[in-house]
Amino acid sequence: MELPPGITYLLEVFPRFAIPSIIAYLSLYLLEKREPSFSIPSWAAIILAIFTRPIILIFNHYHSIWVNKRAAAANNAVLAPSLPKSPLTIVSEFAWNSRHGHPGVAILLLFTPYQPAICLILLTKVLAISHIPPQAINIKLKMAEGSVFFSQAHSLLGEGVFNSDGEMWKFHRAMTRPFFTRERITDFDIYDRNWNISLQIAKDRLSEGFSLDIQDLISRFTLDSATEFLFGGAVGSLSAGIPYPPAHKERNSSLFYNHPSTSFVKAFTEGLWLVAERSNLGKEWSLWEFNRDKITPLRRIIDDFTEPLLRKALDTHANDMNSEASLKHKDEVTLLEHLVKHTRDTKFLKDELVNLLVAGRDTTMCLLTYAIYMLAEHPGIEKRLREEIFAKVGPTEAPKYEQMREMRYVKAFLNEVLRLYPPVPSNGRITTKPVLLPAVHPGGKPIYVPKDTSCIYPVINIHRRTDLWGPDALEFDPDRFLDERVQKYLVPNPFIFCPFNAGPRICLGQQFAYNEATFYLVRLLQNFTEFTLDNSVNVPPPEEWKSEGGRKAKEKVHPTSHLTLFVKGGLWIRMKEFSTSEI
């Protein structure tokens, strides 16, 4: 029988707390026995015993800094700056955190306090420490060899390409990567089918005179497309419909609430929230979920959906094996069909599917949601996009891969959305070995990052820095990906743009995401125009943002994040049907 998470955790931590105290107390007791001249009152012995562990922790912390400084000096480098910690923080952190024997130094790279970004849950926990130069962005490549932060996500994701490290990760990556080839991700039939359903839903809602939550509609589009692409069976969340504005929620049909897809969507979304919460809490999440792991039942709901599809894929593969002729001609269409050729391990297969769904759904939804937010804010850009789309694709046809490649302004537009609103706004690695980074200033000393250091890199801040992107870094301007600014900023320093991460763990679905987003955008602009925010429904950004300057002061809606960025309360918009007579 599995013990509740809280008990397991306490059993694990208790000895580390108790043993030093017991040893200290016994030592004092024995000393007193052997040396009668030595006497210490019991209360003092108890206090000393209680404080033994904290004293050791504080000593360890400063000792480790000293050791690391020496190691840095031996490499003719300087120790990476770390978050300042009070003795109390050191004790509370290490008292609880059992992951590392050594005090990992949490460093927050590339953060500039002068460009207030969106207040992210993760970032509020850490302080800005210093200004490290662009070269240090190379840390991303090196850290890519480090371990990822997702240990808290295990009960949702299990072990898959997104959530594993070392040899296991290499294995998963090697297994999934061949599927993301050009041919497989340029079959747009799935998008077209789901687009047509989305289009009808949007038209119906607008004709009723209501604005619509485009974020919700897109999340259904991306979920149904991703499940069909990966598993070979769509969740069908689009057929549940979309919500009415909160003031009219009585209009939501019972189908909206009770649709079979709803439990899947709810389980999936709640699971992601819990993972984000756990990432904030660290190992101590088990104290908050003391009696039961809240994610496990959610994962079961997700598995209930994938189970029949998995069985079908395994059976089909078994039949194909029996009939050599059909095997010869059969090319796998879904990721699942691809994977069952390599393994019949159902746990492995289910974990991989969930990993890919987590990696691929909310990220693309975020890109498209913020793209529409920007269309509403910049009508001139909408016009230019449409001109290019009509020139390359036409007013009604579905876009093809070759046409997508030619639409340079569309790509620049999507990149600019990814720059200001990166779907994964912050990322992190833990070093598995010491790393030397380039010097801050030419001629300066390199930076030494010790083993077991937690490094958080806030992509959203890197993307908004004026010293990296120029004085207009906070403006939304797709042309920066087309004009002389490319040569000036991006070419000499490509890591300043890293929405898909970089290095060995770069996103596998990058091209998939560009294709899906381009497809949606083309269809959207062929059918609709005059996007406006319905600010009677949208959740406004916090009042104090107005006085904080930067992008915050420009926001009309409230960007926020769990693992990925989204718009709080949805993006409620109105749009007009586009008529070709307007060309």
Ligand code: HEM
């Ligand atoms: C705009 C859309 C997307 C963005 C911004 C994005 C971003 C990212 C980022 C930042 C990572 C690195 C995570 C880390 O450091 O651990 C990542 C990894 C990954 N992404 Fe994406 N992603 C997007 C879409 C997709 C799609 C559509 C798929 C698949 C259908 C996908 C599959 C993956 C996988 C498998 C990984 C793990 C790679 C590895 O660790 O080896 N992504 N993505």
